[in-house]
Amino acid sequence: MAANLTKQTHFDAIIIGGGACGLMCAVQAGFLGKRTLILEKNDNVGAKILISGGGRCNYTNLYATHKQFLSQNDNFSRSALAQWTVDDTITFFETYGIEGKEKTLGQLFPESDKAKDIVNVFTTLCADMEQEIWCDAEVTVVEQTSDGFTVSFEREGKQQTLRTSKVVMAAGGLPIPKMGATDFGLRTARKLGLQVTETTPALVPLTITGKDQPWYEQLSGNSVFCRVWNDRASFEENILFTHWGLSGPAILQISSYWKPGEYIYIDLLPGQDIIEMILTERAQNGKKMLLAYLSGLFTRKFADALSDYVPADKNLASLTKTELEDIALLMHEFRVKPAGTKGYEKAEVMLGGVETNELSSKTLESKKVPGLFFGGECVDVTGWLGGYNFQWAWACGFVIAQNL
Template identity: 75%
Template sequence: MTANLIKQTHFDAIIIGGGACGLMCAVQAGFLGKRTLILEKTEKPGAKILISGGGRCNYTNMYATDMQFISANPHFCKSAFSQWSVEDTVIFFETYGIEGKEKTLGQLFPVSDSAKDIVNLFTGLCRELEQEIWCNAEVKAIDQVMGGFAITFERDGREETLHTPKVVIASGGLPIAKMGATDFGLRTARKLGLRVTETAPALVPLTITGKDQEWYEQLSGNSIFCRVSNDQISFEENILFTHWGLSGPAILQISSYWRPGQWIELDMLPHQNVLELIEAERLQNGKRPLGGLLASLYTRKFAEALAKYLPIEKNLATLNKQDMENINNLIHHFKVKPAGDKGYDKAEVMRGGVSTDELSSKTLESKKIPGLYFGGECVDVTGWLGGYNFQWAWASGFVIAQGI
């Protein structure tokens, strides 16, 4: 590549990726009087925002702190969150007409239930602040050159190279390739000599194969409130049986902490004691079958499926000590060894990414390469399900904007 092929631009920075982090970065830079250009691979910006929360966009979580994020350095995100808090997110959206409503476990959605309102807010602000967004612009390479970087990209069938003093990589992670996800950020980091923490699908359904698969298949569509745990953490939310295994909020949450070969445990009656319920019912109606009691706690289909493990035809009065032990273990300590996960196409986010050791926690700038910034999902900071990853995207976009 020769210098005369590189077109000089008047932008203070070029942002790779028009998702949550990239859009916030452009807007915040605009507030500071800086000009940015977003290069977005797909036809429209904010593609992943539009599908999040079933098209409603759970844009933050009222209870978000650094404690709900997974990273090789769990303290890394503290600085960004001290600069851009949940309160800042709420005020920002309210200022521009998007009121929030809190749903389960602190999840905040627009009152309109429309993710389009979020995207329209950012694209509108970009227009007002003269921040440019070029769509269908696929970046091919980022090279270090005198005075900054050369960004080579293809747009409308033509290849072009622009010079920029600073570049922001906010190109997301690997999940949902059909929405434009690629490993561009990770490849670029490695090419430029930065370390990348091992990546894997996160917030993803888990699969069951082998002799137990048929049992899960027959329960497809059944949902149960559970406490799902491993030796690290536990989550209390619904699980969903599917024809290939387990999904639902609690499973997605635990998946971020699960590794192949490990077990997880389900407490399928987390706020009650099944043995106490049996004893109480025995006093009232000892002739009632165990299956009848279970059917009052779960769906009838699920209660009947437990016949594989429990004597559901037995009357409560005739249950012996071994029966009671088996019931307790099954209901409160149901062991599951997933075969794997459903992969990036079904994952909400990617775990791992550009190593936090390579970046300043205060600015998200590369320690080795001045002027190079990484934000959002391509960094090794992964939040829980429920608006946490958006909070990281907004915070990292804001932080980067201060430095470009």
Template identity: 65%
Template sequence: MDFDALIIGGGACGLMCAVQAGFLGKRTLILERNAQVGAKILISGGGRCNYTNLNTSANNFISANPHFVKSALSQWTVNDTISFFESYGIYGAEKTLGQLFPESNKAKDIVQVFISLCQQLAQKIYVNSTVTDVQKAADGFEVFYEQGSKKQSIKVPKVVFASGGLPIAKMGATDFALRMAKKMALQIEKTAPALVPLTITGNQQSFFANLSGNAIFSRVSLPHISFEENILFTHWGLSGPAILQISSYWRPGDILEIDLLPKNNIIDLIEAERKINGKKSLGVFLTRFYTKKFVEALANEIPLPKNLASLSKTELQTIHQLFHHFKVKPAGDKGYDKAEVMRGGVSTDELSSKTLESKQVAGLYFGGECVDVTGWLGGYNFQWAWASGFVIAQHI
């Protein structure tokens, strides 16, 4: 069969690319290594799929070139995403911080839109197909792949890498796009897990284990950025939305500062309570804001049995420091199996921001997670995937 392009990977970027190419009368073939397309879409947001974010801008992405995403995000906007899915019966329900989920809360509805459209537009999908090599040919590329024990190859004029990054190997994630990019002498920005829980070891570990299971609205900060959302204490360290967000910026050795009561000043609250009931113990007072389990875990840090009226200046300073400037030095992260996305990837210096075509290898395109563009938690990575798939489709 004659195809205008071969797309490696049937995830968000690859599926959007195939559909948009189909709208333009182009024929594509998706090679997907899993038994079905959209594997990561199906598990995203706990199976509900946070498919975009109303607040999307270039500021919500991490890249060696922070301006790179602007072209794609302007060619395919959040409104375009919303209109596209509404056209096929999927209406968004806004949750916190601009996050948009299908009203049905079913990620499979998103995937079904693409499967149906690929069928209607005669876009081919081969599942259980693992691409093993891509070689430059005189009139395009030869792509080698395996279907079961069967080794095959196909010649195509253009190739799109939409094969994702390293997170969640059990969902079919590999470094294939990065390996092929390196083979073709393209520069790679150093990769690492992103949107990932952080681990605590050493003398702080037992303290965190005692706090395990507590979720607290907090502000988590590094010198240049902070996020206000829930954090979750676990027996191995820290998780929750604010931690996942900051993890994309965290580097080994960095110290996080956590404000456990970002909307108030703990000392002002104590002073106000003193006037009403100075005999109340600090421990009882703190249960207004935190679980009893969390408060009890602080017994070695602050004088919980003492009544508010008798707290000394030094003790108040200790309390203030603990709740507003809680410092922690993570030992590491939980790795790619627990990461939602990958940081780094094919360098944006290698790609045209307008077309996402390789500057060095004509006819070679990279989109989605394998590119050095990493979105915040909350639908931003999907918006980049849809946008990059759309942009590539215009040019293949």
């Protein structure tokens, strides 16, 4: 169908994407008396907010600083996170009836445990301030003009084009394609001459294949508190064995720092010394079998699996120094070489995106294309698991709104 005539809009900006960044941007712009239009390709806004944290939405982290974000420029996120702090996020949601409760490691969830309450704050405020939200509107082209931009999109089966002086690209990243995720923001950036860093799935489960796979598969469902590390990062949280490899918070965290072909290491008893533990037990009960001892530290199923690597049928008194050292190496430096990841389908976020040197850290506006802003996941700033990426999205939305 032929496109309609291009229309001049009365909006101060068109926001592409009705996720965390886009919604916060529209609301903050409204507070400043600016009118915006959100174009959202899904039939509702906040799709990823609604599914985050198992539908509970871990909306920030009490300990968020720029240090928990990966980027080619580790300092880029400083400005936005300073302009919109964790306290600002907490106060904002409290103002509109959402009290936070801390779970673990600073993770803040709504008292109601309902992600929809977070989305409702934004949709209610947008309605109150007459900020427009058009759903089922898939943007196809953003083009620069002499006085701004034209934004072409398909809605209700019709091609439409609007003119605007400012565009906010809050279209997200590639994870969870079934939720409508695409690379539109990245394609648009490249088309308009901006550089994009390599993108990969992050906060994602790791797969094990080949001869080692059956060993992991037999442990599917077992969860163990561990320290997982490589030469770039270290995390102490649970890992979860699955029929295809490893998942759980610690694995998702380290996945952002892992590259194909590399090993990761697991300390199954963080903060403890297995040799000292065995020697202490041996002094009291040297006849105890190693398998029985390990079964007291882990589940019997996990102890049985470890028996493939240790002399489980020997009693503690008969373990040699070399055997003790081998046990210590297994327990404190369990080496894993993942085959790959579960990809964007299972990834929480995307690593990489629009290069930070293309944007002003203070305003998030493109240096090359005035009036074009990028925020949230499509920027090369990726947070840890635990509410950090939402804090970045809220901060981006606020900062961009101040500069529209």
